[in-house]
Amino acid sequence: MIAPERATRPDQFARKHKAAELGEYDDKCPFCPGHEEQTPDEISRLPTEGDWEIRVVPNKFSSLSTDAVKKRTNDGRQHGIAGYGHHEVVIESNKHNRHLALQPVSAVKILIQTFKDRFHAVYADRAIEHVTIFKNHGEEAGTSLEHPHSQIIGTPITPIQIRDRLDAGREYFDNTGECLMCATLRDELSVGTRLILDTEHFLTFIPYAALSPYHTWIFPKRHSACFGDITNEEIDELALHLKNIVSKLFVGLDNPAFNLLIRSETPRASNSEYFHWYISIIPRLTKPAGFELGSGMYINATSPEDSAAFLRSIKETE
Numbered sequence: 583m584i585a586p587e588r589a590t591r592p593d594q595f596a597r598k599h600k601a602a603e604l605g606e607y608d609d610k611c612p613f614c615p616g617h618e619e620q621t622p623d624e625i626s627r628l629p630t631e632g633d634w635e636i637r638v639v640p641n642k643f644s645s646l647s648t649d650a651v652k653k654r655t656n657d658g659r660q661h662g663i664a665g666y667g668h669h670e671v672v673i674e675s676n677k678h679n680r681h682l683a684l685q686p687v688s689a690v691k692i693l694i695q696t697f698k699d700r701f702h703a704v705y706a707d708r709a710i711e712h713v714t715i716f717k718n719h720g721e722e723a724g725t726s727l728e729h730p731h732s733q734i735i736g737t738p739i740t741p742i743q744i745r746d747r748l749d750a751g752r753e754y755f756d757n758t759g760e761c762l763m764c765a766t767l768r769d770e771l772s773v774g775t776r777l778i779l780d781t782e783h784f785l786t787f788i789p790y791a792a793l794s795p796y797h798t799w800i801f802p803k804r805h806s807a808c809f810g811d812i813t814n815e816e817i818d819e820l821a822l823h824l825k826n827i828v829s830k831l832f833v834g835l836d837n838p839a840f841n842l843l844i845r846s847e848t849p850r851a852s853n854s855e856y857f858h859w860y861i862s863i864i865p866r867l868t869k870p871a872g873f874e875l876g877s878g879m880y881i882n883a884t885s886p887e888d889s890a891a892f893l894r895s896i897k898e899t900e
């Protein structure tokens with residue numbers, strides 16, 4: 583339900599009170615430089631020599647483990663699987679307060695390259711069925727750790743959210759002979775009112791029926807089922823799109839909490855004609871409540887067209 587009459591102005595979601603200003607370094611933070619021994623043994627770092635700018639470490643409080651044995655149980659209607667899996671943390675910066683919106687594009691490129699490297703590395707484990715790459719920023723998005731970081735979880739099963747999207751993509755393809763997301767790209771480009779950034783290889787836009795205010799998608803224009811197939815040229819351009827949208831949200835909505843997700847097929851199905859990888863960015867400006875939980879329907883008090891126009895008008899950070 584798109585109900586913009588419930589809202590007053592596009593920027594009504596800006597925070598009433600600003601978050602406390604953070605310093606570059608926090609002596610209690612396990613992700614700040616000098617505290618490397620507080621995380622489990624490092625998986626990778628860049629640059630490999632000298633001071634690091636980005637580090638990947640196992641999650642100290644992982645709920646999945648490669649020590650478990652992947653084994654399913656099936657007792658009538660009660661299905662289970664042992665908690666086998668990978669859970670990694672990507673520490674995005676050596677600065678405690680370097681929000682993604684404040685990173686130079688060169689650092690965002692390195693972050694995307696790191697996502698790609700770890701995506702392939704976790705999928706190299708054949709016991710992993712699905713890899714989810716995501717970022718939680720701010721308490722309303724599910725994190726209390728302020729130091730900029732993202733996470734990568736490899737699960738022994740395909741999550742239901744992915745299965746639903748794969749099923750929808752397959753049904754659309756079987757009915758029409760084309761990819762649902764390629765068709766959506768064509769629609770959005772021809773309507774034009776929900777676009778935020780349009781370049782050679784990517785499109786950033788607010789979907790037609792966005793579930794919540796400022797919910798944004800970044801689609802690669804080239805049909806590609808698997809994020810792991812992204813080329814170097816595409817990484818360069820995706821970094822521009824990520825920096826653009828995250829900094830517009832940071833400036834226009836006053837540093838909102840948000841989640842970022844990469845939705846992708848596995849490398850084993852990278853030639854799929856009916857799935858198309860993409861990024862969702864979901865500012866956490868409203869909370870799903872009883873109606874949403876009870877019905878699965880969402881009330882969005884902003885119009886996607888007005889939200890896109892508002893974000894287009896915002897000047898991004900340097």
Ligand SMILES: [Zn+2]
Binds near residue numbers: 614
């Ligand atoms: Zn820190």
Ligand SMILES: [Zn+2]
Binds near residue numbers: 762805
């Ligand atoms: Zn496609």
